[in-house]
Amino acid sequence: MSKSRTVLCDEMRVMVTHMAPMMTEAKIKEGHLEIHEEADTLPADMVREAHKWLTSIFEKEFQAVKTVKRLLPDDMWKRYKSWGDFGDHQEVVLLREKMIPFRKVIVSRERPEFFKKGVVNGIINATHSKKKA
Numbered sequence: 001m002s003k004s005r006t007v008l009c010d011e012m013r014v015m016v017t018h019m020a021p022m023m024t025e026a027k028i029k030e031g032h033l034e035i036h037e038e039a040d041t042l043p044a045d046m047v048r049e050a051h052k053w054l055t056s057i058f059e060k061e062f063q064a065v066k067t068v069k070r071l072l073p074d075d076m077w078k079r080y081k082s083w084g085d086f087g088d089h090q091e092v093v094l095l096r097e098k099m100i101p102f103r104k105v106i107v108s109r110e111r112p113e114f115f116k117k118g119v120v121n122g123i124i125n126a127t128h129s130k131k132k133a
Helices: 005-025 044-069 074-083 090-107 117-132
Strands: none
Touching (some): 005 090
């Protein structure tokens, strides 16, 4: 049995919430993977495609970044940032290497239309217009 659009949207919200700190660190602007509050009214195939895409990122690129982040405690990462000049440390280099594909796949123009605000707003507005008519 396939999951409902509402369940898929809720799962995507959870994934985005987990990834948010790393997205900020990767300099991805806030709201880039925003899930519209009416996203579960979008076409089912659009929601499934977005869920599949985001799940892939969550399981591959994000997990690779998380694996590197777990090498050191949070306070050590903060010290590296605040002290500066630690760019040649093995963990920092490794994190930078893992952040590149993470950022690249999220900001790609190839991301699903579900994550493109203009497209989503257009579909939702069209749906509201049909309901009024």
